[in-house]
Amino acid sequence: MSKIIPSLWFADKAEEAAKFYVSLLPDSRIDSVMTMPAESPAGPEGSVVIVDFTLAGQQFQAIKAGPLDPFNHAISFTIDCEDQAEVDRLWDALLDGGTPEQCGWIRDRYGVAWQIVPNTLIEMMKDPDRDRGRRVAQAMLKMVKLDVAGLKAAYDAEPVG
Structure with a gap:
């Protein structure tokens, strides 16, 4: 079954933001933190961070990948x-x-x-x-x-x- 997972793009501090949000509501947790293993258009190895987290039972993803909108x-x-x-x-x-x-x-x-x-x-x-x-x-x-x-x-x- 397909799921919709909101993704939040952060210029910086994606992991910090996710940790803050999960501290606020029950049934919340950081599920995983991953850094991109190779060069990407957004920067060198390790500069892109993807944080999968659950907020009040809903899955989210926070991405630190530099400024955009x-x-x-x-x-x-x-x-x-x-x-x-x-x-x-x-x-x-x-x-x-x-x-x-x-x-x-x-x-x-x-x-x-x-x-x-x-x-x-x-x-x-x-x-x-x-x-x-x-x-x-x-x-x-x-x-x-x-x-x-x-x-x-x-x-x-x-x-x-």
Whole structure:
């Protein structure tokens, strides 16, 4: 059976990034680290490093092969968090050397974009009462790091009008 394995291209520090990511989530590990054994277009022997790793049960590959294109928001990884404590822990870890962005997004020190999302956000936004979903969405749009209590307050607020 075929699998899809996301590959992340790093100018440098692929192994460091993979080790950092696996330290954040359960069911994560470095599976293998391989250096290219011969000259390649990307550099001399050993300059290209391929790191196979598992992140929350999903296989990934990180490749250190020199500069190409920087990461952009066309690709991001969403972490579905159980509660505010998990949001806070992951946010703080990814923010170290990274940049916070609007609506629960963060760009980590390696340039990868993440969305740190409490699972209650999705549940509230799927509510059949569209006014509740709208209020939650409006509250989220004003946040940088998502705040479960603030989202819940918007969800529980009385409709205006």
